[in-house]
Amino acid sequence: MSNTVLILGATGRFGRNAAEQFAQAGWSVRTFDRTTDTLREAVHGVQVIVNALNPEYHDWARLVPGLHADVIAAAKLVDATVIVPGNVYVFGDGNGGTWGVTTPHLAQNPLGKIRRDMEVAYRDSGVRTIVLRAGDFIDTTASGNWFDMIMTPKLAKGRFVYPGNPDLDHAWAYLPDLCRAAVLLADMRDDLNRFEDVPFPGYTLTGTEMAQRLEATTGRSVTLKKMNWLPIRIAAPFWKLAPNLLEMRYLWNMSQQLSGTRFFELLPDFAITPVETALAHAVPPAALVHPADQKLMSAQTSL
Secondary structure, rough: OOOOEEEOOOOHHHHHHHHHHHHOOOOEEEEOOOOOOOOOHOOOOEEEEEEEEOOOOHHHHHHHHHHHHHHHHHHHHOOOEEEEOOOOOOOOOOOOOEEEOOOOOOOOOOOHHHHHHHHHHHHHOOEEEEEOOOOOOOOOOOOHHHHHHOOOHHHHOOOEOOOOOOOOOOOEEEEEHHHHHHHHHHOHHHOOOEEEEEEOOEEEEHHHHHHHHHHHHHOOOOOOOOOHHHHHHOOOOOOOOOHHHHHHHHHOOOOOEOOOHHHHHOOOOOOOOOOHHHHHHHOOOOOOOOOOHHHHHHHHOOO
């Protein structure tokens, strides 16, 4: 009998990729519809719950604690393992560097404290939990993240917009890789700690390095342009998301990378997709120079 996973938030970035990877690995995949399903009924016959539900930032304080409390209660009913896509918010401003399992969670800003409290709730609950922690996402389709909304929309014109200091390291995760890792961790869940914090190493790139990788991927010259945050500051009184974006701006101006020590202890043979391959699946198709065009550009350059 195959294992069964319940995906909460299957239409979101992590949930969609998780559903694809679990299905490819032969798991029976169930998705959850909040308008028609009851969580306590949906978990029956389930071994793993992927909790990829992620309310809008401005609703975190109101919804996140109760949402995760409901998942914990449901998981207890059937002794299911919960996989939570963790982020780097818990570490806090001024706590940059290499983040690993033992790095203290020092966040004092509202969004960071909500994530800290959420993880503590899982740890204290006794529910078998895997927090698979990652940096910013690189997705295979435009899904409303930093990479596709802000950084690469004008890549076909050779412009790459970067939200922070382009000379500092930044942590990235290619979602198919991240969710493939989630499946492998789910397969070995009975051999893990009751609460397992697993930072995903992914890619560590400065903004300048990312621009260089995009040049190699797209076959075109790429100019890095620093993002102008003034419109977001101006919009803050009227746009609900703006204050939260400003709150988390510090992440673009501090050096950060995720340690792969625990990850490769658990999955020593895991092969991370080459970054140029990941980027080729993530950039707008129009940004990719056709091979014939590359030859023409090369010929024109040599004239």
